[in-house]
Amino acid sequence: MKTLSESFELQPTHIPVMTEEVLKIFDFLGDSQSKIFLDCTAGEGGHSIAILDYFPNSKILLIDRDVEMLERAKERLSKYKDRTYFYNCNYSQIDENLLTELHFPKSVDGILIDAGISMTHYLKSNRGFGIKQDEDLDMRLDCNGTVTAKEILKNYSEKKLEEIFLNYGEENWSRKIAEKIVEERRRNPIQTTFDLSKLIERTIPRKFWPPKSHPGVRIFQALRIEVNSELKHLSDAFQNLPKLLNKNGILCIISFHSLED
Incomplete structure (x- = not known):
């Protein structure tokens, strides 16, 4: 297992929000390097990179409803290809059947949800999330059906x-x-x-x-x-995700406003 400082030094160009806090929480899983994780809101993969570096030999399934973000994550995590899985869906859809379909372990040690959206969505998505650029008022994360x-x-x-x-x-x-x-x-x-x-x-x-x-x-x-439908999906996820945890597993959630608490 790498130290916190070593994990950050490997990825100086992009540190997602509260990465050190996330690693400190997952550190309670113990010293075993072979851990199984779900990153339910993968974004560009910043948290997953930190987890993979901190737990050498660990495996992680990266989920994101935004296919463009997931493709960016695939590119960034290409050197971890033997330890990473990717799937485009909403995290509220994750259950044992989906993990079986993906040939991923049906029970995991750590689950991460980073609620809300990333800075990339605000600055580079061209979907109208932010106020500073004049863009079409779309605001869809998956650009399908909603x-x-x-x-x-x-x-x-x-x-x-x-x-x-x-x-x-x-x-x-x-x-x-x-x-x-x-x-x-x-x-x-x-x-x-x-x-x-x-x-x-x-x-x-x-x-x-x-x-x-x-x-x-x-x-x-x-x-x-x-x-x-962010709050509905968060509520639905609470019904499914805890069932996927191993004994003493950890569900870690990063929230940004009181509605998510």
Whole structure:
């Protein structure tokens, strides 16, 4: 087993969030090097690289609903090809039958879920997750079968929009923003990130803007959660994933806002 510092030194170009904390948690699994892991939100594979380096001889199944991210992970982890498995699906679909189908062990030592989305989605996906670039309001993680953010803004009732913004964004201005969206879409479609962010800027008085972030951050979060049914999938995963753990196995979850706790 490598030390924490050795694991980081091997990958200086990309350290995903809370990697050291994740390794410290999995360190409770003990000294055996042959551990079995599930990385349920693989992204570009940063956490998996750290785990594979920290537990030499371990194997890991990388799951991600975003096929583009999974392809990036495959490229980054090519040198670990004898110890890695990849599968494109939502982590709520992982169960014993799927692991059997993939010829992967049916019980594992460690499971990692990094809830939310990665910085790559915000900066490079061109799907409208972030506020700083003017992009199409898509916000889908899998780009298949689900409604887009702009379709929600076009078709949902004012009441439904308010509920989403309040429940998933904890936004105090939910009612007013929903009202303004319905008013605006009668005149002009709301199709891009700038369309929405500027509407929010016009709706919330500047004196109520957060000091260090855009006033639309909570609305964008709420739309993303609704588009991808994030909280439902997280709840469903809690029903299946603990059943896959070996005795004394560890389920590690990284959450970013109170709704995921």
